[in-house]
Amino acid sequence: MPENAVKDQVFLNLKNYFGYDSFRVNQQDIVEAVLNKKDCLVIMPTGGGKSICFQLPALSFKGVTIVISPLIALMKDQVDGLNANGISASYFNSSQSSEEQHAIIENVIRAEIKLLYVAPESLAALQNILTEKYISCVAIDEAHCISSWGHDFRPSYQQLGFLKTTLPNTPFIALTATADKTTREDIVKQLRIDHAQIFISSFDRKNIGLEVRTANNRISQIVKFIKARPNQSGIIYCLSRKTTEQLSTKLKANSIPAEAYHAGLNFDKRSKVQESFIHDKTQIVCATVAFGMGIDKSNVRWVVHYNMPKNIEGYYQEIGRAGRDGLKSHALLFHSYADVIQLQNFASGASNEAVQIAKLDRMKQFSEATTCRRKILLSYFGELLGTNCGNCDVCKNPPQFFDGTIIAQKILSTVYHLKQQEAMGVIIDVLRGAQNATIISKGYQEVSTFGIGKDISWQHWQHFVIQLINQGFCEIAFHKHNALQLTDFSSKVLFKGAKVALTKPVAVTEVKPVVKEKKTRLKRTKTKAKARPAADNLFERLRLLRYKIALEEGIPAYLIFSDATLKEIERERPLSEDDFLSISGVGQRKLEVYGDEFMAEIMNFMGSKVKKPKKADTYTVTYELYKSGLSIEEIAVQRKLNTTTIYSHIAKLYSTGKKINLYDFVSKSDVEAVRKAKEALDAPKALRPYFDYFNESIDYFKIRLALSIIEKD
Known part of the structure; x- marks a missing residue:
């Protein structure tokens, strides 16, 4: 395929599958490098769009893209998101039966999936398909885990060097959000991708406000902090299992819904807490630091560190779990010398004790800083900020x-x-x-x-x-x-x-209480001023609709639409499919599956305020072309729209009384099958339950057409 045609297809896939009209910084260059079979090392902040850098090229490759991932929870979350976007993906790990694993391997051989997520420990079971006949690309996510210089070293990652020897002509892409210069050099060396192109995006997450407070009366401070942010999802990181349990209990006593998460809980309990948080059933989790790694929950609005992290890399990665959708978020850190002493004890006797202590000292210096905190974070990763950020506690309450x-x-x-x-x-x-x-x-x-x-x-x-x-x-x-x-x-x-x-x-305690009290009062006043009744708030209505659909489909709400996409829908209020498709985060698949329900909710909210279009709307244009005798494919070409969009127009036109024979496009047997499914599923409004019910054997557009016939009958 010519180079321009490949580029056009990439942009088409970006919109159709991911809902974006343009790339973020560095993404396009990375995608093109991978498609040109170049090895890459990608350093990109949490929420910066790392996944698209290998998920998008995977759609253009003939074989499968193997994604090395450290956690089962991370794999499931990523695969759920891909499947929700209409991309065939699966994961392979020890939690599956041998029959399930065999079926996945068969799918790879038949080239029926585009991405396969796998833990390093499970690679041995895939040795028969680890050839360039089947594998088109290898992505190593959380690549800092390979380096003993990194903050989250995992010995299992050090075996990955053999992959490049096994697949010498296959492009490798290593990705991480947190790697200083030493760690970056080690990643490239150990993965044997010495000539990799290195892409370093800005580490600056401007939407996250940074704040440090002394650890006096932490519980009461946290209670006030949370109550000033009603209905917002957040994570509180603690050093010990015991603290997570005690803190969640105290928050519940203050009528704040919170659950504890740590390695001491059994697998079922941990999974239940994590799933509940991901599906917006639990608002707050008090957790040890492993929680949240790789989970792409985009609507976490704040992160609190009850205890000081052991290094800046860990702190940066953990606060990066807030505000992944780009909306305003907050990171609050409590600093105490007791934490410093405890962390020093943890490091004592470690093989890299000197490095751990030095990095802990930098974390302590960050906590005690009297200069812009964002400057400190960025300079740690080699990025120099010329001016103060204006969005941290030091900038807002500067010292002399x-x-x-x-x-x-x-x-x-x-x-x-x-x-x-x-x-x-x-x-x-x-x-x-x-x-x-x-x-x-x-x-x-x-x-x-x-x-x-x-x-x-x-x-x-x-x-x-x-x-x-x-x-x-x-x-x-x-x-x-x-x-x-x-x-x-x-x-x-x-x-x-x-x-x-x-x-x-100057002693930290001489300045911090003033900052804390001033900020708390300002936040509370601001929150009250912005509060509106849910009935008058379109965003809240859209959020509740999203939650209802998520329950029906059994997937996290943010996989349907992110908060940022809901905000844009609230602002733009699209009432046609073309307008809805122009929203960032809405691709062809999501328009097809969710568009009608969300536009109906907007219509209900606006009521008599809806303005009738002055010129012929998009449905009328489609209808005129249909009456002229053009096929669905010909209409799609002429209107430069996807065929599924044209089918949705046909369904809409039929439901409004236009003379259209839907049986030209869907068989009577399919209509009867959908009718029975509707009864069995208790008449869900979303299309996804039907799609799953038929094991993906009936296309979405046929389900929609069948439902139009059934509803009119």
Whole structure:
């Protein structure tokens, strides 16, 4: 197929299957690279659209795309979402019977599925089909798990290097939301994709507000926080199993629906809590950190860390489970020294203890920061933010700054003269003119900056160095014994006259209570001002309709439409199929399955306010072409619409009394089968239950036509 034709088909698939008219940053380049059989490493924030980077190319490949995934829950969620979009996908893992596994392998051999999700441990059972005859692409999701430098190392991932040897001409795409420079290098090396194209998207999740508070009266603070956000879904992360149980109990005592989730619960209980949360039956989950990994629940509005995470990678990934739909969300972290001590104890004795402690120190520095928190997050992953974000507690309640340019120049100059090979402690010792064994043995007393900071205490120098790290003027190389290294911003300070604003050391407890009380009162007032009765709120009516359909179909509500899509439907109020299809997140499949019900709900809400179109609507155009004798396929070509859309027009026209013989398009036997299914299923309004009832043997458009006949009868 010519290159332009391939590109056109990719865009068509993007809209038809995923409901999007355009790509996000980097997505198109990644998709094209994979289609050109190039290996790729993709670093993209949670909610940034990683999955489309391999799911979309999979539709264009002849064989199957194997997706390596660490958790069964992640696989099921992804497969449910793909099937809801009309894409054939399955998963293969130890929870299935041998008969189910054999059937899946047969489907791969017959090229009847496009994507197969599998855990690393289950690859051995697929060895007979791990050939380039059947496999067109390999995607490694959560790729940071392969690296011992990563925050979530899994030994089972280290066996994956053999895959490239087995499938040398197959494109590999490794994806993760959280990998610093060291981890990225390790991923490429271990997967044996040394020439992979590396795509790094911005880590900036602007829609997530960042806030840190001291851990005084955490329970009462959390209760107030949640009650200021009624009907919003959220996750509270805790360090221990016991804390999740205690916290959920206390929240229930305050009339807040919450459930505990941790590894100590049996499998059935964990699955029940997770399913309940995904299906919007449970509003809040108090969980240990494994919860939520890979679950694409797009309408989580907030994440609270009851305890401090052990590193910034983990923190970033966990807060990224909020606001995946791009709508305004919030991340609240409670900071206490008791947490720091507990995490230090956890790291003690580990094979990479020094790395864990160094990363914990960075997490502690983030929590105590007096500079823009988003700058700190982004600089940790090598992304430098030139201006403050305006959407964190420090930006909204800034401390007093002074011109710290000279102090910054002294620090950065020392880093430079020590050849970027020493950690923070040695840098400070040189500045203060220390005469210890390390300084003398390395001859650092001869460095030009030796002793130029004697007038500033060691603790204050530490405070200033941390601020420079947090602002991106230097960075810690964890894989080089925590050596401080310069960044692109450093030269601007040293040679181009850039100014640096610093704060004087101040205890966290001296500033945080003021921030907390001020924000809490403002939030509560704002929430009350925006509250509207559900009857007058179209979004709420659409949300309830989505929930009802989700219960009928047995899938999570966000797989039908995300909150962001519902917001756009509320704003645009589409009343024709063309208008509904123009909504971001609405593809051909979802228009066909859900469009009528949602447009009917909009009509009911608007009532007499509905304006009649001045020109012939889309149904009338289709009807005129039908009367002229054109076939469905010819009408679709002339109108540049999908045939399923034309069939839905025909069904609508028939129901309004137009002279159309639907039996030209659906057999009497199919109509009778749908009539019996309607009785057996207790007359559901959604089409999906019928589709499943017939084991996908009757097309959606035929079900719709049959129902039109039955309803008119």
